[in-house]
Amino acid sequence: MKRYMTIEEYFKTQSMSKVEKDRKKVFRYVFVIMCLSIILFSILTIFKWCTDNSKIRQINKKIEENTSIDNSRGLGEFVNPPIDKKSDYYYYASIPFYQVSFSVLSSMNKDTVAFIRVRGTNIKYPVVKTDNNNYYLNHSFDKSNNNAGWIFMDYRSNINKLDDNTVIYGHARLDGTMFGTLKKTLSADWQSDRDNYVIFISTPKENMIFQIFSIYTIKREGYYITPHFSSKSEKQEWIDTMKKRNVAPIDTEVNIKDKFFTLSTCRNHHDERVVVHAKLIKVQKRSYS
Numbered sequence: 001m002k003r004y005m006t007i008e009e010y011f012k013t014q015s016m017s018k019v020e021k022d023r024k025k026v027f028r029y030v031f032v033i034m035c036l037s038i039i040l041f042s043i044l045t046i047f048k049w050c051t052d053n054s055k056i057r058q059i060n061k062k063i064e065e066n067t068s069i070d071n072s073r074g075l076g077e078f079v080n081p082p083i084d085k086k087s088d089y090y091y092y093a094s095i096p097f098y099q100v101s102f103s104v105l106s107s108m109n110k111d112t113v114a115f116i117r118v119r120g121t122n123i124k125y126p127v128v129k130t131d132n133n134n135y136y137l138n139h140s141f142d143k144s145n146n147n148a149g150w151i152f153m154d155y156r157s158n159i160n161k162l163d164d165n166t167v168i169y170g171h172a173r174l175d176g177t178m179f180g181t182l183k184k185t186l187s188a189d190w191q192s193d194r195d196n197y198v199i200f201i202s203t204p205k206e207n208m209i210f211q212i213f214s215i216y217t218i219k220r221e222g223y224y225i226t227p228h229f230s231s232k233s234e235k236q237e238w239i240d241t242m243k244k245r246n247v248a249p250i251d252t253e254v255n256i257k258d259k260f261f262t263l264s265t266c267r268n269h270h271d272e273r274v275v276v277h278a279k280l281i282k283v284q285k286r287s288y289s
Contacts, residue, residue: 052148056177059141063105063126071096072207076284080257087253089211091194093282097207098200100126106204109141113159114203116151116168118263118276120196121181127168129153137171148173156227159203162280164235165260167225172265172274179265182274185215191248199261199278205286210261210278213252216245217267217274224275225262232256242277254279 073096082089100115111128118124128136128150136152138145153159154167170179184190199210218224224242229235235256243254258279267274 052146055140055144055146056148056173060125060177063108063141072099072284073097074284076207076209076282078282079259079280080255081281082253084253088197088250089253089281092198092209092211095195095198095209097209097282097284098202099207099284099286100202102204109143113153114201117200118182118185119198120190120193121184122176123151123170123179123181125151125170125178127151127153127159129155129157129159131155133169147171148178151178154225154227160205162259163227164229165225165227165238165262167227167262167264169264172267179263179274182263182265182276183267185212185276186217186247186274191215191250197248197250197252199263199276201261203286207284207286208280209282211252211281212248212276212278213250213254214242214246214277215248215275217247217272218245219272220270221273224273224277225264245275252279 076093076097078093081093098117102112102115105112105115105126109126109128111130112126113129114127116123116125116127126141128141129152130136132155133152136150138147138149140146140148141150149171151168151170154169157163157166159166170182172178172183173180185196190196197212199212201208201210223238226238229238239254239256239258261278261280263276263278265274266272
């Protein structure tokens with residue numbers, strides 16, 4: 001026998017239906033708000049990224065316009081030269097120095113300690129240093145807030161009296177600024193050009209040439225940025241480890257008498273590092289700043 005719905009049951013069903021509709025309506029509102037929030041956040045992020053990049057380009061233009069740069073073939077001093085005269089060391093030591101006038105750079109930012117250039121990349125920047133490794137992660141050369149940061153030296157390093165291992169950091173920007181092109185050192189094209197395996201460092205007191213001996217990627221760690229070694233054996237162990245990590249077709253002779261420079265930048269959402277190690281091979285004293 002067919003059962004008919006009572007009045008009480010009917011109104012109860014209608015009430016439940018209304019509650020369900022209200023729930024769906026609230027869910028739709030929440031979903032729309034979430035989508036709009038994500039879109040707004042994305043737009044603001046892109047706008048900030050573009051704004052930061054624009055500021056970096058303006059700063060770089062000002063640096064280029066007010067900085068005197070030249071290749072100097074002046075005399076320099078060999079540093080820890082190998083006995084073998086056929087060593088690549090002598091080829092790289094014959095390359096002209098790259099020197100920069102620091103008068104304007106220092107007036108723009110008193111934290112300026114050096115200028116770096118890496119062949120085959122866009123890396124050609126003043127290097128700054130302060131008392132920590134955080135400030136220049138989100139401040140530009142003019143000290144304005146900028147997520148692009150700037151190229152900076154480890155606060156533990158001393159450019160005037162080189163440590164065992166002097167370290168320089170920079171963000172890997174997608175537009176190729178800062179250390180955004182350091183990843184080129186991992187490519188076969190870059191590695192096939194013999195002339196790329198040098199790093200030029202200029203300071204108010206000296207011009208220096210470094211010969212690259214190791215290029216690799218690695219998960220985030222602190223070992224490769226060790227600034228000082230307590231013993232010869234500890235330094236030798238570090239050298240052996242860095243050379244074993246190398247992925248480039250080079251076999252640069254390195255020993256415990258060498259002074260090292262390390263470049264480090266992020267890769268793959270900050271979980272991995274691109275690292276380049278080089279040893280000092282030639283120094284030229286500067287007569288002007």
